[in-house]
Each structure stands twice: as structure tokens, then as C-alpha cells.
Amino acid sequence: MKAFKKVFISIMLVSALLSSAACGGAKDSGQKDAPSADTKSESTEAAAPESSESSAEGSADGKNESSAGDGAINIAVSSDIVTMDVHKTSNDYIVPMNVFDTLFEVVLNSDGSTSIEKSLVEDYSVSDDGLVYSITLKDGIVFSDGTPLSSEDVKFTFERMLTLPDSEQTDYGASIQGAKELMDGSAKELSGIKVEDDTHLTITLSEPFSGFLAQLATPSTIILSKSLVTEAGDDFGILPEKTIGSGPYIVSSWERGSGLTLEYNPLYWGPEPSVKKVNIKVMDASSMDMAFQKGDLDILDCQRIDSALVESTYKTKYADSIVSVNRLGINYLILNEKVEPFSDPKVRKAVQMAIDRQAILDSIYNGDGKLEDGIYPSGCLYYSDANQGWLKYDPEASKALLSEAGYADGFDFEISLDSGSDDSVKNVIQIIAQNLKDVGINAEIKSYDHASWLEARNSGDMPSFMAAWTLDYNDPDNVIYTFFGSKDNTVIRSNNYSDEATIKRVAAARGIVDPKEREAEYAALEKKLVQEDAVWVPMFSLKHLYVKGDRVESFVPHWAGWSDIYFKGVTLK
Amino acid sequence: MSAFIRRCVGVLLVLLGVMLLIFIVLRIIPGNPAAVLLSEHANKETIERLTASMNLDKALPEQFLLYLSGALRGDLGQSYYLKRPVLDLVLEAFPFTVKLTIFSAAFAWIFGIAVGVISAVYQNRLPDYLFRGISLLGVSVPVFMVALFLQYLFYFKFSLLPLLYDGSAVSMILPAIALGWNSAGSVARLTRSSLIEQNNELYLDTAKAKGLTAKAALLKHGLKNAMLPVITMLALQLSSMLSGAVITESVFGIAGIGKLALSAVETRDMPLLQGTVLFSAFIISLGNIISDLINTCIDPRLRV
Numbered sequence: 001m002k003a004f005k006k007v008f009i010s011i012m013l014v015s016a017l018l019s020s021a022a023c024g025g026a027k028d029s030g031q032k033d034a035p036s037a038d039t040k041s042e043s044t045e046a047a048a049p050e051s052s053e054s055s056a057e058g059s060a061d062g063k064n065e066s067s068a069g070d071g072a073i074n075i076a077v078s079s080d081i082v083t084m085d086v087h088k089t090s091n092d093y094i095v096p097m098n099v100f101d102t103l104f105e106v107v108l109n110s111d112g113s114t115s116i117e118k119s120l121v122e123d124y125s126v127s128d129d130g131l132v133y134s135i136t137l138k139d140g141i142v143f144s145d146g147t148p149l150s151s152e153d154v155k156f157t158f159e160r161m162l163t164l165p166d167s168e169q170t171d172y173g174a175s176i177q178g179a180k181e182l183m184d185g186s187a188k189e190l191s192g193i194k195v196e197d198d199t200h201l202t203i204t205l206s207e208p209f210s211g212f213l214a215q216l217a218t219p220s221t222i223i224l225s226k227s228l229v230t231e232a233g234d235d236f237g238i239l240p241e242k243t244i245g246s247g248p249y250i251v252s253s254w255e256r257g258s259g260l261t262l263e264y265n266p267l268y269w270g271p272e273p274s275v276k277k278v279n280i281k282v283m284d285a286s287s288m289d290m291a292f293q294k295g296d297l298d299i300l301d302c303q304r305i306d307s308a309l310v311e312s313t314y315k316t317k318y319a320d321s322i323v324s325v326n327r328l329g330i331n332y333l334i335l336n337e338k339v340e341p342f343s344d345p346k347v348r349k350a351v352q353m354a355i356d357r358q359a360i361l362d363s364i365y366n367g368d369g370k371l372e373d374g375i376y377p378s379g380c381l382y383y384s385d386a387n388q389g390w391l392k393y394d395p396e397a398s399k400a401l402l403s404e405a406g407y408a409d410g411f412d413f414e415i416s417l418d419s420g421s422d423d424s425v426k427n428v429i430q431i432i433a434q435n436l437k438d439v440g441i442n443a444e445i446k447s448y449d450h451a452s453w454l455e456a457r458n459s460g461d462m463p464s465f466m467a468a469w470t471l472d473y474n475d476p477d478n479v480i481y482t483f484f485g486s487k488d489n490t491v492i493r494s495n496n497y498s499d500e501a502t503i504k505r506v507a508a509a510r511g512i513v514d515p516k517e518r519e520a521e522y523a524a525l526e527k528k529l530v531q532e533d534a535v536w537v538p539m540f541s542l543k544h545l546y547v548k549g550d551r552v553e554s555f556v557p558h559w560a561g562w563s564d565i566y567f568k569g570v571t572l573k
Numbered sequence: 574m575s576a577f578i579r580r581c582v583g584v585l586l587v588l589l590g591v592m593l594l595i596f597i598v599l600r601i602i603p604g605n606p607a608a609v610l611l612s613e614h615a616n617k618e619t620i621e622r623l624t625a626s627m628n629l630d631k632a633l634p635e636q637f638l639l640y641l642s643g644a645l646r647g648d649l650g651q652s653y654y655l656k657r658p659v660l661d662l663v664l665e666a667f668p669f670t671v672k673l674t675i676f677s678a679a680f681a682w683i684f685g686i687a688v689g690v691i692s693a694v695y696q697n698r699l700p701d702y703l704f705r706g707i708s709l710l711g712v713s714v715p716v717f718m719v720a721l722f723l724q725y726l727f728y729f730k731f732s733l734l735p736l737l738y739d740g741s742a743v744s745m746i747l748p749a750i751a752l753g754w755n756s757a758g759s760v761a762r763l764t765r766s767s768l769i770e771q772n773n774e775l776y777l778d779t780a781k782a783k784g785l786t787a788k789a790a791l792l793k794h795g796l797k798n799a800m801l802p803v804i805t806m807l808a809l810q811l812s813s814m815l816s817g818a819v820i821t822e823s824v825f826g827i828a829g830i831g832k833l834a835l836s837a838v839e840t841r842d843m844p845l846l847q848g849t850v851l852f853s854a855f856i857i858s859l860g861n862i863i864s865d866l867i868n869t870c871i872d873p874r875l876r877v
Contacts, residue, residue, distance in 0.1 A: 079836075082655055090611060126781055165626055165655070168611060170619060238657075256665070257828025258739070282826050286721055290729045296736070420679020451841045458608055458620065488617040 071264075071276030071572060073298040073552070075565070076291065080257050085162050085237025086222055087367040090168045093219045093566045094280065098262055099144075100222035100245035103135065103154070104213060106474060108559040112326055114474050116217050119151070120246070122199070130208030130513035137199040143225050144250045144265040150547045151201040155193040156226035162535040163191065172220045177206040181321045204536055208511040210518055211475035214381070218473045222247075248568045258282055262356050262567065274553075289313075297554050298568070301563050302545035304342055307424060311366055314547050323546045323554075324368070327561030329470030330377040330479065333432065338496040338500035339413065339463040346405035348534035352391050353398040355432055356521055361540050364427050369542035375483075376476045376542040379560075382519045383476075390531050391538065398439045410440030414463045420450035428539075462492035466539070471560045476522045477510050483536070484529060485510075497535050576756040580865070584858040590828050590846070592644065596637050599843045605629070606653050606841040610650060640847070651843035654836070659848035667852070670829035673821065676745050677753030682807060685711075685757040688795065689764025689803075694788055696769060702812060704761065720751040720824040730775070737826040739771020748825040750819060756810045767802050771795035773818060808864045812857050 081092035084099070105119040118124070123136040141149040159175045162182050173179055177192030192204040205212060215221060222238075225244065232242035239250040240260075248270060249262040259281040264273065283291065285305045292300040293313075302310045302322075314322065320532050335342040335351060342348055361369050370378055374387035403407060415429055432445040443464075448456060456462045477485075483493045486505045490497045497503065506525055512518035528535050544561035548554075555568035607623040624630055643650055649659035685708075692704040727734040727747060735744040771777060780790035785804065819831035820870065830849055837846035 088656060165625065168619065168623075171616065255740075255828075257832060258737070258826050281737065283737065284826075285823060287724065287824075287826075291722060291736055294729060294732075426810075449602075449604070450839075451602070451606070451609045455604045456606045458605070482616075492617050492620075 001254050032469050040072055073275050074279045074296060075299055076281050076288045076297050078304050080282045081171060083237045084243045085167050086163050086168045086219060096219040096222045097564055098249045098567050099247045099251055101247050102217055102509045104235045105219045105233040108556055112423050114559045116213055125440050131205050133203040135201050141246055141269045142267050143244050143246045144267055145244050147225055147228055149246050150198040151195040152203055153223055153226050157224045159190045169220045172215050175209040175212060177204045180570055189504055208513050211297055211477040214473035274571040275567050278567050288501045298548040298549040318344035321548050323548055324543045325543045325557035325561050327542050328379045328390060328469060329468050330372050330541050331468045331539040333466045334495050336463050336494050337498055341407060342412055344405050345534050346401050350398040350401040355395045355435045356393045357539055360431050362426050364424050364543055371540050371542045372538045374478050374538055375536060376531055380476055380523050381474050392436060395439050412442045412447050414444050416462045417445055417447045418450055418453040419447045457494045458492050460496055462494040462496050480506055548572050580862050587858050588854055591851060594849050595850050600633060604841055606843060609841045610653055649848040652842055654840040654842045659844050663848050663852045666828055666833045669827050670818050673748055673818055673827055673829060676749035677814055680749050681756035681760055685760025686764050688761040692765040692778040693768035708758040708761035711754055713721035716751055716820045719754045723747045723751055727822045748821050752814060754819040763806055764803050770793055771799050850872040
């Protein structure tokens with residue numbers, strides 16, 4: 001009997017431990033995915049354990065370093081990275097962005113537009129059929145340990161991306177000729193990349209894909225060193241001294257769970273950045289707020305802290321220090337065609353007209369954003385404001401459409417909420433439900449934990465949800481193909497769009513070589529999907545706000561509004 | 574000795590039960606870890622490929638047997654998310670949690686007992702009311718509130734202590750107080766009531782008759798007897814601190830077991846969660862055995 005009691009008590013203790021872990025989990029994740037529920041850059045997750053507790057370097061109390069003049073800045077993130085190996089993550093881009101280089105880079109122009117510029121590439125040309133990219137690399141580029149960067153490294157990078165068993169980045173090499181054969185094991189090499197000499201190579205695609213150049217400008221396609229990565233083996237991306245890139249910074253230390261330190265790479269081929277050292281610390285929201293106000297942080301990401309606090313403190317006390325960038329992302333509402341009565345375009349159209357998006361933007365996001373009436377967010381390649389006005393808030397017309405469709409008395413449906421999303425998302429959905437009630441539609445908000453929510457959405461059965469999509473690379477294909485590019489994609493995004501002809505057109509649009517023709521096709525597709533078929537309820541795009549500290553002269557946020565910053569774009573006073 | 578062996582077998586059974594329980598619970602919760610891992614920007618093929626690489630496409634009993642046979646060989650599997658062996662991760666994190674627990678226990682015991690004794694000695698006088706109020710706050714304020722308040726006061730207002738844990742002993746002060754605060758409150762209350770109870774014992778009258786002042790008699794003779802229930806409680810509190818560490822570690826950025834378990838829950842990292850829970854169960858069972866052994870040594874009556 002006594003033994004039983006012990007067993008029972010032990011189990012109770014363990015379950016207590018577990019339940020407190022679960023509760024803490026819900027609370028924590030509620031704070032971090034702000035304000036868009038599920039964009040890539042925000043959802044960096046979870047902390048790794050600390051491997052050593054050595055040096056007290058980079059401590060957040062700010063007493064021991066970063067006094068002006070030494071070129072060091074302090075940055076806070078809400079959770080530690082998991083790996084520095086870009087092929088094994090789709091979240092952690094801070095190291096790939098700052099320690100490695102891509103062939104091309106995206107430049108954010110002062111008018112908010114973006115352009116693709118050459119980075120590691122000296123010169124390039126694309127064949128008339130859009131299939132062959134002939135690339136000349138810059139001469140004399142070396143990795144931070146002195147190893148030269150050559151065409152072989154480019155080939156190696158894409159082969160590794162495609163063949164690593166747990167690669168999360170295969171999409172970025174999938175359009176290259178021979179990718180399929182390499183992935184299924186029938187080929188040993190990636191036939192689409194031909195190395196001519198150390199600085200010359202050609203990349204051949206299996207079919208034309210105009211977004212390819214934009215893909216070559218994202219951190220997903222940073223160039224790794226063949227010899228260094230092969231030599232490092234499993235330590236690549238795990239040990240700082242084995243994770244060597246050609247970018248402006250090197251990783252000088254990574255204390256698991258508490259943060260990392262980057263330092264200037266003296267062998268960097270580009271201009272010397274103003275910031276020589278970056279201390280990146282993992283903090284929770286309230287710590288960030290305290291540390292920034294105390295001067296121990298140099299850049300504060302407003303998305304990581306309470307939005308009420310941003311409004312009450314930062315927009316007043318620090319009004320002159322706020323830096324904002326338009327997020328190349330769009331918040332949208334999905335209505336699942338498979339779920340009645342959403343199979344009727346009139347009903348979907350009625351929902352489009354019933355939501356007062358301006359009121360939502362003003363009340364929840366303090367007006368820090370812009371209404372979007374299409375699929376591609378403002379700032380996206382080929383974006384045109386010709387779509388403005390497609391959606392008008394008009395409850396009366398909405399009611400009329402509903403009765404035309406035979407739902408004069410409205411209907412019931414469910415909006416699924418990811419409980420891990422930021423409070424603002426929850427509030428937006430509340431207002432949407434209220435708006436819909438005004439036209440007689442009864443929307444029930446049902447909350448799921450993040451994993452269950454993803455599961456339901458991926459299965460194609462989720463009736464309706466609101467989320468945001470932030471661009472990975474600046475091409476309309478990145479958003480439209482994700483949602484409407486294939487039957488699988490329509491299922492995994494739970495829209496179940498049924499018009500197969502249009503789905504085929506979306507897939508085919510990737511391959512249009514002539515820019516004018518391509519632009520026209522994307523505009524036509526947007527019109528078809530949003531205005532005619534109403535399968536997508538565009539909401540708005542938001543601004544991403546940062547506050548810079550006293551020592552920071554200026555900085556350029558990520559062009560798409562990701563939370564990760566290119567530190568070479570920061571200048572100190 | 575045979576009793577000891579029986580206990581060890583009992584522990585093994587507990588661990589097996591815990592393994593089965595957590596395995597089943599984790600599989601009942603909906604959600605595909607591969608999908609969570611890949612988050613938003615993933616297509617169907619990538620999710621399927623990753624699901625297969627995690628063995629998640631195999632039948633449940635097969636998965637459990639795979640896990641069990643690994644565990645018996647000391648292999649708790651590979652973390653889905655952190656992509657490293659679970660055992661390594663747990664062993665790396667454990668020293669931090671131990672350090673935090675020891676510091677907070679030390680704070681809770683020293684502070685708690687001191688307050689309790691002062692309260693009892695000045696029973697129903699000003700210090701008593703004051704300290705009783707404090708210890709009531711101790712047992713009733715949740716850990717994260719204490720943590721935030723401490724950070725605000727000692728870091729933000731007075732710049733005395735670091736905001737987060739950075740490896741130095743100084744930076745361990747705030748986390749230790751935050752985690753030890755609740756325990757300190759209950760220790761103080763128990764010490765006080767236990768000591769006051771001793772007041773009615775006859776042996777104290779004897780001591781007083783021998784010429785000791787009431788205060789000296791209580792501290793010299795009463796305290797020893799009053800400590801027995803307190804010591805029992807201290808042992809129990811160690812395991813509750815282990816669970817309170819989840820919150821404290823998150824707030825102060827300490828890379829211990831609690832933070833590891835938390836990240837495992839968030840990311841549906843089943844091997845890691847199984848590993849952290851199993852490890853905690855093991856430590857708690859071990860603690861129980863040791864405390865039993867100590868009790869048996871101290872109190873001969875228990876040997877019968």
C-alpha cells in the first residue's frame with residue numbers, strides 16, 4: 001500500500017510539472033507571434049539549452065560593455081535560434097542573413113519599393129527562353145577563415161539543400177534542372193548547375209521560373225563553403241567556430257538559450273559596417289521594455305512587446321525615434337469552398353462586403369497599415385493599386401446578396417483561431433464576427449492550440465480563418481502560388497478553390513518569361529480570384545515599427561518587414 | 574537491504590509508467606510535429622517527407638517499442654526541433670536547474686526560518702504582525718509576479734542587479750528570490766506555528782524553572798523540536814521548486830530543464846518532452862529514496 005502511495009505521488013508530481021509547463025507554454029507563445037499570427041520571420045520558436053555558461057559577456061545589464069564608441073549594439077529577441085544552418089530551419093535567419101552572403105540581394109529603396117541587386121555576383125545574363133542563368137562571381141571573395149569562395153561552392157550549396165534528409169529549404173532548389181532526380185536518388189549530381197571555372201557557372205532550370213532571381217536573393221539560398229561544411233559535418237550550424245560564412249559578421253559566441261554575439265569579419269569583401277559587434281540576447285516582452293527604457297538595448301522591435309505599451313509609451317515618449325517599414329505581407333480571411341454555404345460565390349462576396357476593414361485597422365492597429373484589396377501586398381513586384389476599390393464595406397448590399405443566394409436569414413459557420421496568435425488577431429476576429437452578425441451571419445469563434453490549428457488547416461477542413469502571409473522573396477508567385485498554385489496547395493491552405501483552369505494558370509504564370517506579359521497575367525489572376533470568385537478576403541497590410549536607441553543614427557529594416565535585421569544597414573552615431 | 578531493492582524496482586515501474594503515460598498523452602493531442610516544425614511556409618511534400626524522417630508514419634506500438642528500446646540503451650532519441658540527442662540536451666540543462674534550485678532553497682530556508690522564529694518569539698506583537706503579513710504575501714503571490722516586481726525594483730529603479738541571468742552569481746540572486754519566495758512564505762508560517770506549539774510543552778517549563786528566560790528556553794530547546802516538521806516540508810519543497818523553475822527560468826533566461834520542457838511543449842517536440850519528463854520523474858523518485866534513507870537513519874522507529 002505504501003509503495004502504491006509513493007507511485008501515485010510521483011505520478012502526481014510529474015503531471016504537476018507537466019501541466020505547469022503546458023500553462024506556461026500557452027502564455028509565452030501568446031506573446032511572441034505578434035501581430036500577424038503566422039508569418040515566418042516572427043515565429044522563431046523555443047530556446048535551446050545553454051551549452052556552457054562561460055563568459056558573462058553580453059550580459060543584459062549593460063554595465064560591462066557597449067558604452068558609446070566601441071561599435072557594439074545590443075539587440076533583444078524573444079527566443080533563441082535553434083540552428084545556424086539555414087538548410088535545417090525555416091525560422092532562424094539572423095545568422096544566415098548576417099554571416100553569409102547570397103548571390104543577389106534585395107535593396108529597399110527610399111520610396112519603399114525594392115529592387116534586386118547583385119551581391120556575390122559580378123555579372124549575369126539570362127537566356128531568352130528564361131531557362132539558363134549564366135553567372136560570373138566576384139573575384140577574390142573569401143570566407144572568414146580565408147578559404148576562397150568559388151563556383152563549386154554554389155553547386156555544393158544547392159546539392160546539399162536538396163539532398164539533406166531533414167532539409168527544410170528544398171523549395172528553393174526545386175526549380176533547377178535535375179532537382180527531382182537528385183532528390184529521389186536517381187542522380188548523384190545536380191545536372192542543372194554547370195561549373196565552368198572558379199568564378200563562372202551556369203544554372204539551368206527545368207522550366208522557366210521568373211521568381212528564381214528573387215529566390216537567389218533570400219537567406220534561404222546563402223552560399224556555403226563546400227570544403228568547410230563537409231569538414232564540419234554535424235557541427236556546421238551548431239558550433240560557432242565551424243559555421244563560417246563570407247558575410248560582414250562572424251559568430252563569436254553562441255550561448256544556448258541566452259543569445260549570441262556577432263563580430264565584424266575583417267575579411268569581408270564589402271564596405272566596412274558601422275556596427276562592429278552585435279550582442280543578441282533572449283528576453284521576454286517585459287524585460288525588453290525595461291531594458292530599452294534603461295538604455296541597455298539599442299533597437300527595440302515593437303512587435304515583440306505589448307501593443308498597448310507601444311501606443312502609450314513609445315509613440316509618445318520616443319516618437320522621434322520610431323522607424324517603420326511597410327510589411328510586405330497581407331492579412332487575409334479564407335473561406336473554405338468545401339464548407340457550405342461558401343461554395344456559392346455570392347455568399348463569399350457578401351462576406352467580403354460585410355467587414356469594416358478600415359474600422360479594424362484603426363481600432364486594433366492604430367491605423368498603422370493600409371487596406372489591401374488584392375492578393376499581392378503593397379510593395380510586391382507587379383503590385384498595382386488598380387485593385388483599390390474592389391472591396392467596399394456595404395452591409396446593405398451584402399444582405400441583398402445573401403438573400404439572392406437564398407440565405408436571407410443568414411447561416412452559421414466557424415472561424416478557427418490559433419490560440420497562440422497575438423491578442424490583436426483575436427480582437428480582429430471578434431470584430432469580424434460582429435460585422436457578420438450585423439448582416440445576419442452567425443460566426444462562432446473556436447480556439448485551437450497552434451499544433452491542432454495547423455493540423456486542421458493542413459487537412460483542408462478548416463471552415464474559415466484569418467492569418468497573414470509575409471513574403472519570402474519579392475515575387476507575386478510567392479503568395480499566389482502558395483494558396484492557389486496546385487490542388488495540394490488549395491487543400492493545405494483550406495480554401496479548396498475548385499476552378500482547376502485557374503489553378504493551372506497560376507502554376508503556368510511562374511514560367512512566363514516576358515515581364516509585361518507576366519505582369520498582365522498576374523493582374524488578371526488577381527481579379528479573377530478576388531473580384532469574380534471572391535475566394536480570398538483581403539484585409540490589410542501592416543507597418544512594422546521599431547524604436548532606435550540614442551546611439552543609433554539610422555537603420556534600414558528588412559525589406560519585407562521581417563523581425564530579423566541586416567546589421568550592416570545600421571549606422572551608429 | 575531487501576526493502577531498498579524493492580524501492581528500486583518500484584522506481585523502475587514508476588519510470589515505465591511515466592513513459593507509457595506521457596507517450597500516450599502526447600499522441601492523443603492532435604497536431605503533427607512535422608507541420609509545427611515547418612510552420613507556415615511549407616508545402617505538402619515537405620511535411621510528408623519530414624513526417625517519415627521522424628518515424629511518425631509508423632504504428633503507435635512500434636513507435637513506443639522503438640522509444641523504449643532506445644531508452645534502455647540510454648538513447649532518449651533526437652529532439653525534433655533542436656536536432657540534437659535528447660539526453661545531451663537534458664544533461665546540459667540540468668546543472669542550471671540544480672543551481673537555481675539550490676540557491677532558491679537556501680534563500681527559502683534561511684529567510685523563512687528566520688522570519689518564522691522572529692514571529693514566534695514576538696508572538697502577537699508588532700514584528701509578528703509584520704512578518705506574518707510578509708509570509709502571507711509569500712504564499713499567495715505567484716512566481717511570475719514576484720519576478721517582474723523584483724526586476725522592476727532591482728534592475729529598473731535602482732540599477733542594483735542584472736535583469737537576466739548571465740552566468741554570474743550576482744545574476745542568480747533575483748531568480749533565486751523569485752523561485753524561493755513562495756517556499757519561504759510557507760516555511761516561515763510552519764516554523765512559527767510549530768515553535769508556538771512547543772510553548773505549551775512541559776519540558777519548556779522545566780527549562781524555565783532552571784532559570785532560562787522564556788525566549789532563551791524557546792530558542793535553545795524548543796527550536797530543535799519545532800524543526801522536525803519543517804525539515805520534512807523542506808524536502809517536499811525541493812520537488813515543487815523543480816516545477817516552479819519552468820516560469821522562473823523563462824523570465825530570467827536560464828537555460829534549465831524547465832525552459833527546455835517549455836520549448837518542447839510549444840513545438841510539439843515529443844522526444845524532448847518525453848526526455849525532460851522522464852528525467853524529472855527519475856530525479857524525484859531518486860529524491861524520495863534518498864529522503865527515506867535519511868529519515869530511517871534519523872528516526873530508528875521507522876526501521877521497524
